[in-house]
Each structure stands twice: as C-alpha cells, then as structure tokens.
Amino acid sequence: MNVQQTLTRIRLAPSGLPRPAAWALGCAWGLSLVLFAAAPASAQYAAAQAVTANDRALLAQMARDWLTPALESTMADNPDNLLRPEVIMGALDSRLRLAPCQRIEPFLPPGTRLWGRSRVGLRCLEGRVHWKVYVPVTVKAWGPAWVLRRAVPSGTVLTQDDADLAEMDWAEQASSVLATPESWIGQEAVFALQPGHTLRANMVRPLPAFSRGALVRVKSIGSGFHVVASGQAMEDGVVGQPVRVKLDGGRTITGMVRKGQVVEVKL
Known part of the structure; x- marks a missing residue:
C-alpha cells in the first residue's frame, strides 16, 4: 500500500453523525487526518551519487515531494472536504552524520497523525549503513472559521453580528472549529469570549428547551403505537440529548429531548 492509499483511510466524519453535520461541528476532530496504519512507501529515490551527511536539505525535499502530492490529491478527491492543506518541512538535526546512501525510501511512522506538528521518515535501503531518520513536518489545514469581532460575556446568546468569516488553520486550534453559522448562531457562550478568537465547539452550547422542574410531555413509542404521558424534568x-423525567406515578425514565417540550422514549 502506498502513501496515496494510506491517506485515503483517513476519518473525515465521526461515526453516528451525518457527514455535513460532522464537518459543521468539527466534532471530536473527525476532520483530523488520522492514519490508522502506516504502510511502506512505494516511492524510492535512487541518488545519482551517494547522499552524504551534508544533504539534509535534499532529504527534506524528498520527504516533501513524496508527501505533498498525495495529501493534496486525497483532500481534493473528497467532495465534503472544506480544508486546504499546506505542508511546511522542518530541518534535520545539524549534528546528524549519515553514512552515504544510494537508495532512500520515505515512509510514515506507525500511528502518524498528519495534523499540526508531525514527521515523515526516511530510511536508507542501499548503503554501508541502513540508517533511518525522521524529518519534522508541519501540516496546516486552512479552512473556513468564524472569528469573534467583539467581546461576548458568558451566557450571551450569539448572533450573526458577533463573528466574521475568515480562513484559519484548523490544526492550530485546541478544539473543534465551528465551520458554519448553524453551528453557533442561537447558542450561548459557555464562558466569556474575547475578540479575535476563533469560535470552537467548547465555547458554545445549545439553549435548553426546558429547565429542571418544567412539566414535559413524555411520548413513548412502540411498534405501531405511542402513548403520551406527563412528567417533570429532573x-x-x-x-x-437525553434527559431524566419523573412521571406522575413516581417512576423515573430517560428519554431524548425533542422540540415542543417533548421527551421521546422508544419502547
């Protein structure tokens, strides 16, 4: 399996969510390019002359030439992709002294996460010493994000006027980026938000449909029938999201909150 095939095994949406919703919420970094398995590369580089210890720039270029096209192609082939990749290669340690090598193979270390700071491996296949080194790499993921234009106090319900659309590096964010207006407009700030910050999933929460102690309708659904009762939200x-409700008879049940102060229970 080559790097192109390996990269196509990325997780672009968390299980259980429709793909558009997963992108909008950025839930659990389902957008991250997490590699489930790192396979040996098919690309190998035969040097016109043996690569020496002073060829660190050439080694970094080999890693870039191997990684960049596959990464760009994989993201372009996914119709739901919102991100534009940018690869920034780092430098090998200047103290390294590598034996000359005639043929070099790039590879991805097992469990590599091509998101933010990462690395690409290079190994010598034909040389006096079969060495292995790792080239540092930063993978940026540029995509739509909403940036606060002013301070928002804790508990405030956000509106369209609170943020502007911009392109940001999702890989720099500590939590899931909110990519669409639907993912944050009408929700309340969990804590005080500062201007210039990118809206992320941990910053907002939905407004409750009802409060603790409210009277709700409990709709129990079975095969071909449903029963409606009343209860008190606990x-x-x-x-x-699930909620506990105390029925009039004293029994406590757990159901899913629906619109209209309804709690649905499937039998």
Whole structure:
C-alpha cells in the first residue's frame, strides 16, 4: 500500500453523525487526518551519487515531494472536504552524520497523525549503513472559521453580528472549529469570549428547551403505537440529548429531548 492509499483511510466524519453535520461541528476532530496504519512507501529515490551527511536539505525535499502530492490529491478527491492543506518541512538535526546512501525510501511512522506538528521518515535501503531518520513536518489545514469581532460575556446568546468569516488553520486550534453559522448562531457562550478568537465547539452550547422542574410531555413509542404521558424534568433538557423525567406515578425514565417540550422514549 502506498502513501496515496494510506491517506485515503483517513476519518473525515465521526461515526453516528451525518457527514455535513460532522464537518459543521468539527466534532471530536473527525476532520483530523488520522492514519490508522502506516504502510511502506512505494516511492524510492535512487541518488545519482551517494547522499552524504551534508544533504539534509535534499532529504527534506524528498520527504516533501513524496508527501505533498498525495495529501493534496486525497483532500481534493473528497467532495465534503472544506480544508486546504499546506505542508511546511522542518530541518534535520545539524549534528546528524549519515553514512552515504544510494537508495532512500520515505515512509510514515506507525500511528502518524498528519495534523499540526508531525514527521515523515526516511530510511536508507542501499548503503554501508541502513540508517533511518525522521524529518519534522508541519501540516496546516486552512479552512473556513468564524472569528469573534467583539467581546461576548458568558451566557450571551450569539448572533450573526458577533463573528466574521475568515480562513484559519484548523490544526492550530485546541478544539473543534465551528465551520458554519448553524453551528453557533442561537447558542450561548459557555464562558466569556474575547475578540479575535476563533469560535470552537467548547465555547458554545445549545439553549435548553426546558429547565429542571418544567412539566414535559413524555411520548413513548412502540411498534405501531405511542402513548403520551406527563412528567417533570429532573434536569435541563437540550434538544437531541437525553434527559431524566419523573412521571406522575413516581417512576423515573430517560428519554431524548425533542422540540415542543417533548421527551421521546422508544419502547
């Protein structure tokens, strides 16, 4: 398996979410280019003359030439992709003294995560010493993001006027980037937000559909029937999330919050 085939095994959306929703929420860094398996590369470089210890720039260029086209092609082939990759190669340690080598093979170390700071391996296949080195690489992922234009106090409900669309490096962000307006407009700030910050998933939360103690309708759904009862919410309820409800008879059940102060229970 070559690097192109390996890169196509990236996870672009977390399981259980529709692909557009996963991109919008950036949930659990499903957008990250996480490699499940690093396979040997098919590309090998035969040097016109033996690579010496002073060829560190050439080694870094080999790693770039091997990685960049496959990364760009993989992202371009995915119709849901929102990101534009940028690869920045680092330098090998100047103290390295490598034996001359006639044929070099790039490879991805097992478990490599091509997101932010990473590395690409190079190994000598034909030489007096079969050495192995790792070239540092930074993979930037430029994509749409929303940047706050002003300070937002904790608990404030965000509106379209609170942020501007910009292109940001998603790999630099500590949490999932919110890529679409639907993922943050109408939600409240979890803590005080500062101007210039990129909106991320840990900064906002949905407004509760009802509060603890509220009377709700409990809709129990079975095969070909449904039953509606009333109950009292034992905690705040957010649409699409589970909540505990105390029924009139005293029994406590857990159901999924729906719109209209309804809690749905599947039997």
